[in-house]
Amino acid sequence: MNTRIPILKLYDCLFVSIQWELDDKTAIEFQESLLQRIHETGASGVVIDLTSVDMIDSFIAKVLGDVISMAKLMGVKVVLTGIQPAVAITLVELGIHLQDVHTALDLEKGLEILQGSWGIKAWKTNPL
Numbered sequence: 001m002n003t004r005i006p007i008l009k010l011y012d013c014l015f016v017s018i019q020w021e022l023d024d025k026t027a028i029e030f031q032e033s034l035l036q037r038i039h040e041t042g043a044s045g046v047v048i049d050l051t052s053v054d055m056i057d058s059f060i061a062k063v064l065g066d067v068i069s070m071a072k073l074m075g076v077k078v079v080l081t082g083i084q085p086a087v088a089i090t091l092v093e094l095g096i097h098l099q100d101v102h103t104a105l106d107l108e109k110g111l112e113i114l115q116g117s118w119g120i121k122a123w124k125t126n127p128l
Contacts, residue, residue: 005030007037012120013111014038017049022056027063034067038074045120046071047110051082058094065096072100077120079103081110 005026008015014037022030038046048068056064068078079102083091091098102117104110114120 004033007034009037009041009043012044013114014041014043014046015049015107016046017051017107019052021053022060022063024059027060031063031067031070035070035074038071038076043076045077045079045114047079047081047107047114049081049107049110050084050087051106053082053087054084055086056090058090061091061094061096065091065098068098068101077102077114079110079113081105081107 005016005018014034016030016034018030034046037043048064068080071078080098081104083103102110102113104113
């Protein structure tokens with residue numbers, strides 16, 4: 001499968017929803033695309049939603065850990081949402097440490113972390 005993962009911008013945030021199991025090439029393209037979008041947009045926060053991902057292999061787990069570390073080096077706060085039990089087990093068993101990465105059960109709670117904990121604008125606070 002060679003499909004681009006959409007990276008959406010809303011206010012100061014980028015949103016990524018991974019909707020299928022990643023192959024190695026797509027994972028590397030995702031890493032490069034996300035880092036480029038961070039640079040282009042000046043985003044302050046990124047939410048990566050893994051709700052649809054049931055399992056990951058060791059290479060994909062490493063790429064995910066690397067992209068989070070790289071985004072943090074660029075000054076971006078990262079929240080992972082929707083981590084399935086098998087994915088959590090794999091990450092821990094492979095020793096992929098996600099220090100200082102906030103996680104949430106769903107996208108809504110992830111957005112609340114960005115906006116509430118870090119003050120990153122994820123939505124309009126005062127509707128017209």
